[in-house]
Amino acid sequence: MxxxxxxxxxxxxxxxxxxxxxxxxxxxxxxxxxxxxxxxxxxxxxxxxxxxxxxxxxxxxxxxxxxxxxxxxxxxxxxxxxxxxxxxxxxxxxxxxxxxxxxxxxxxxxxxxxxxxxxxxxxxxxxxxxxxxxxxxGIPIITPLKTSLAANEILSIMGIVNGTTNYMLTKMTREGLDYNDVLKEAQVKGYAESDPTADVGGMDAARKIVILASIAFNTRFSLEDVAVEGIQNISAQDIKFAKELGYTIKLLAVAKKDKNYGISIAVRPTMLPNDHPLSNVNDVYNAIFVVGDAVGDTMFMGMGAGxxxxxxxxxxxxxxxxxxxxxGDGGRIACTCFNKKKLCDKQNMFAPCYIRMNVTDEPGALSSIAAAFASQKVSLRNVVQKDLPNGNAEIVVITHSVSELNLEMALNLLKVLPVVEKICSVIRVEDKDMD
Amino acid sequence: MxxxxxxxxxxxxxxxxxxxxxxxxxxxxxxxxxxxxxxxxxxxxxxxxxxxxxxxxxxxxxxxxxxxxxxxxxxxxxxxxxxxxxxxxxxxxxxxxxxxxxxxxxxxxxxxxxxxxxxxxxxxxxxxxxxxxxxxxGIPIITPLKTSLAANEILSIMGIVNGTTNYMLTKMTREGLDYNDVLKEAQVKGYAESDPTADVGGMDAARKIVILASIAFNTRFSLEDVAVEGIQNISAQDIKFAKELGYTIKLLAVAKKDKNYGISIAVRPTMLPNDHPLSNVNDVYNAIFVVGDAVGDTMFMGMGAGxxxxxxxxxxxxxxxxxxxxxGDGGRIACTCFNKKKLCDKQNMFAPCYIRMNVTDEPGALSSIAAAFASQKVSLRNVVQKDLPNGNAEIVVITHSVSELNLEMALNLLKVLPVVEKICSVIRVEDKDMD
Structure with missing residues (x-):
């Protein structure tokens, strides 16, 4: 040597x-x-x-x-x-x-x-x-997953793994600004690229969660396995509602294991309770929240780029x-993707969901909307209705835990209801207390 | 094999x-x-x-x-x-x-x-x-320090490494309770032992920071190198003042490197700005905040016991x-304490400090107190005076960054001032903006 x-x-x-x-x-x-x-x-x-x-x-x-x-x-x-x-x-x-x-x-x-x-x-x-x-x-996460947490069955990983979008959402939350204004500022400051698609559209985070999920679940995943949604539709309005309800909106990359139905992987704007450790990870900081069967909840925070x-x-x-x-032991810790891939299907993926829509302000509007949800077995936890200046009304709903399939069907019904002018936002809620 | x-x-x-x-x-x-x-x-x-x-x-x-x-x-x-x-x-x-x-x-x-x-x-x-x-x-910290962060010169480590005291301080902060009530409750719940001295007195945290500091600074430290102070003197009153000033009180185990003067190690109740990541680590959770010259700020959070x-x-x-x-490579990562020990002396250890005292409410009280600080070159950042029901007054002071030596001398002077009835609390402040 x-x-x-x-x-x-x-x-x-x-x-x-x-x-x-x-x-x-x-x-x-x-x-x-x-x-x-x-x-x-x-x-x-x-x-x-x-x-x-x-x-x-x-x-x-x-x-x-x-x-x-x-x-x-x-x-x-x-x-x-x-x-x-x-x-x-x-x-x-x-x-x-x-x-x-x-x-x-x-x-x-x-x-x-x-x-x-x-x-x-x-x-x-x-x-x-x-x-x-x-x-x-710089955040140690690959090595800890492969060594320090290796005795655990990993149950879930949730990460804020894109600094650009975290900067933007933090700024929108603190200052009540709208998406486009914040994007412009982030570009001026060099936190967002002139073509910001990969960041704001979630693909950058998707590549990262593919890597993390593959290690955590000992299974090789690829980009096609990830449901990706960016932050382009998040408005100051959504952030305001989230605040009122005690939540913070973050772009989360999430991979979860359901013992019976397999793994689900998604990148999505998500409402987190304000006391969740990821809610307090702001600006360009990244953090990864890992839940293992032995270790319980852990979080790794730091600078995600630079x-x-x-x-x-x-x-x-x-x-x-x-x-x-x-x-003489190159490859000491080699690839550990020894499990066969088993992805969870839509009817077995569950989460509460926030939905904001504009409706015509007429008698029976709320009742027909409620009926549409009920027909797909989506039960509602919070409903807020506010009149808008243009004579329409805004209805914000948070559902109880609902399957992706039922949510999709309910949204399809709502879209064709005459009273619904527009479904403005659909944001998953990560809240243990509501499961 | x-x-x-x-x-x-x-x-x-x-x-x-x-x-x-x-x-x-x-x-x-x-x-x-x-x-x-x-x-x-x-x-x-x-x-x-x-x-x-x-x-x-x-x-x-x-x-x-x-x-x-x-x-x-x-x-x-x-x-x-x-x-x-x-x-x-x-x-x-x-x-x-x-x-x-x-x-x-x-x-x-x-x-x-x-x-x-x-x-x-x-x-x-x-x-x-x-x-x-x-x-x-369960928090990965020894292995990350020895591997993932090993290319860094570590500048500081600050940890909430005792679950009992963090549970107690969290409860005091949330509910405005006093030390003794919270201790009793923690004992009933099994979070504190019947003899809680090692936890509340800081010695448990001291043993842990000795281990962490030895790895971080590649130097073998021992318990005698740690300045230890427990949470027994923290009162509901201090927590109330901290809140008013935008701080949270945590029992921190801290090891810092001064390029010229060496390492200082302490376990002490410390006021942290509310937006510091450690401020949001509550209940029995532990967390270690590590600053490296390359990685910048990182934090590792999770369950510190169980x-x-x-x-x-x-x-x-x-x-x-x-x-x-x-x-065949047992001892692959062996002891890395290759540096000679160099401890920082009191005149080169700096931090802002919060001091709460009871004084007789008479003309000139504040001026003689201010003079005592000034004589030791301790400059004051905030001063709050409140009348107490018993005819005395309470004075709370936050200093600018001050050396341990000057602080000690100022406190010695204050103790013998006729107007000072009692120095109730002395709590270091960890606040970059005030350095």
Whole structure:
């Protein structure tokens, strides 16, 4: 075994630069804790980026735009993939593993989509494929699920795993602002991208919950298994009602296990009771709330993105891979998706639900709406009716726990009722007391 | 390597029983995740306890009151110590390690006091000594500090690590009750022991912060390094003032690093701003808030005690030790106390401070108090004076950030001022905005 463990970096942008800085700043302690010096030797990037990399990170490293310089360098034991997106990141990871190198990545797209294939390559080559940074930035969650909570049967995972939407919802809640105003501000501040679809539409969170659910339930899930809904329809009005009722609206990524009917996975705006620990996770913070049969309720909170938080997770994985290399046990904790997939169907997924609608303000409106719910066995817990300035009325309903199937059928009936002008919002409620 | 990994349990009371149940219930998945079946074979206990153990846990196990039956059984690879207290637990752990067995323990007293000696034995024998369950029950914190956050320079750790006192303070805060009433109720409910000294006096939390600080700062600390103060003097009055000022009072175990002056460790009632994540950790929940130079703010929350949460942590350690045994790398992550101890002195420890005192209501009282503070360079941020029914007045002061030394000298001056009847409370304030 060499006197130091040589590492190469693919991509030295925001996160990659953070990794370089952390490895440099904390080099002495990192070496002691990992057992041997960890030395970053090569940095790969596109030709046009290399001059900037050199300027930023100095002469201690070899810069290259030839991937073979890294993949075929037998001295390099750990490859850190931080170029992002699916291709060629996936191919580089596969080739590095095939060449017997351990790989650390922050790439949720690749892990969510190509995990199965890549873990097989890792296992065949006794290598590690580590990805703590792919979900919730610096928050330790992948490793705790695979180690500290591993004796538990996990019952559910609920996460605030998208900082952009949490920032926006926090701002809407605190200041009573509407979606579009807050989105504009978040874009100006750099918290939302110019095309914010992946964040506000829930797909970013969906990729993350696919990864978390796969580990938690020892089953390989894919994006098609997730019911995805974004926050685009959440209005200041909904947030106001939620407040009045003692709830906070968060974009939650949720994966739950029903002992008899299987797993359900969804990303959705959700009303949480104000005393739920996730309700108090604000701004760009992320948090993951895990319930295990032994441990009970646990929560992991921190920065879900950003240069240094993400670098913290990447460097921890590098250290862990380095320990495994020294002990000759690459792939020490391999893929644990040993269960067959069993997804819960709509008639066995239950939750209370908040529904806000505009109705014509005429006698019998409420009674015909109530009848529509009743016909689908949806029982109501709260009903609030308010007159609107335009002569219509607004009706807000919170149901008791209802199956997705019955909810869907009730909504279909409501949509065609003459008195219903518009169903404005349908938001699931996460409230144990109402189950 | 044998086909299964044999485990023995020392002590099968509350937590031990939980471990047995978790290993039984989740046996299939635990084996798959750990790589091999983990089989509990022997249970050690006092002679008088064995009949009850047998009745509780059945015929699958060998029960013994002879420790040699376990320590000299070469097939047993992992010994789980759950008998508690210092002796003979410490001796059993040492002997098991000396015989080449890995040890898992929940014993904070032994780890806090004899850690150095025991880790040396573990290292000499290439064995693991794991102790996740010794701090904060089921909450993953030892392993995350040693792995997921290992690339960080840790700047501070603040924990609510005692469930009894958190339950009591939560109840005092919610219901405006006084200390003694809440203590009685907690004792009736079984949340506080009949002799509650270790909990309410802060020593239980002190043992835990010694362990956490040693890992976080890679330095072996001991109980003598901790300034300990309990919650016995916290009154309904203090909690009321805290509320008015936007704070929540928690018993915090705190370890902080000052780059120039070293580490300070304390257990103290502390006022936290209401929007601090620890302020919302209530009832018997525990949480540890860790700040790292890369990761920023993180928090780990969950049940800090109880049969199954603690068993969750113990079983995770058993699985991790089992993985190491399979790969022949016992002691994979050993003791990391490689730094020399450097404790911060009183003149370089800073925090704002809340002080409540009763004074005689006469002209010049406030001015002589203000002069006493000023003479020690303690500047005041808030001052509230209220008349009391008995003709005295109550003065509440919150200082700007002040050194422990100056605070101590100011308090000494105040105590001998003729106008000061009594200094009722001195509570540190944890508030970044006031530093």
């Amino acid at each position: 060499a006197e130091e463990i040589k590492v190469a970096l693919l991509g030295a942008g925001t996160v990659g630069g953070g990794v370089i800085k952390v490895l440099e700043k904390n080099a002495a302690d990192i070496s002691k804790k990992a057992g041997k010096p960890i030395r970053l030797v090569k940095i790969f990037g596109l030709k046009e980026n290399l001059p900037q990399y050199k300027e930023n990170y100095g002469d201690n490293y070899i810069y290259t735009d030839r991937i073979e310089d890294i993949l075929e360098d037998k001295d390099i034991k750990i490859v850190v993939e931080l170029i992002g997106r699916e291709h060629p990141a996936k191919e580089y990871i596969a080739r590095a593993l095939a060449n017997g190198k351990s790989v650390v990545t922050a790439n949720k797209d690749v892990i969510a989509k190509y995990g199965k294939e890549l873990f097989a390559v890792a296992e065949a080559n006794n290598c590690d494929l580590m990805f703590e940074a792919s979900v919730a930035g 240069r240094f938080p993400t670098a913290s997770a990447v460097c921890a994985d590098i250290m862990d891979a380095a320990r495994n290399l020294q002990h | 044998a086909e299964e990994i044999k485990v023995a349990l020392l002590g099968a009371g509350t937590v031990g029983g939980g471990v047995i149940k978790v290993l039984e219930k989740n046996a299939a998945d635990i084996s798959k995740k750990a790589g091999k079946p983990i089989r509990l074979v022997k249970i050690f206990g006092l002679k008088e306890n064995l009949p009850q153990y047998k009745e509780n846990y059945g015929d699958n196990y060998i029960y013994t009151d002879r420790i040699e039956d376990i320590l000299e059984d070469k097939d047993i690879k992992i010994v789980v110590e759950l008998i508690g207290r210092e002796h003979p637990a410490k001796e059993y752990i040492a002997r098991a390690l000396a015989n080449g067995k890995s040890v898992v323990t929940a014993n904070k007293d032994v780890i806090a006091k004899y850690g150095k000696e025991l880790f040396a034995v573990a290292e000499a024998n290439n064995c693991d000594l794991m102790f996740e369950a010794s701090v904060a029950g 049969r199954f949460p603690t068993a969750s942590a113990v079983c995770a350690d058993i699985m991790d030790a089992a993985r190491n045994l399979q790969h």
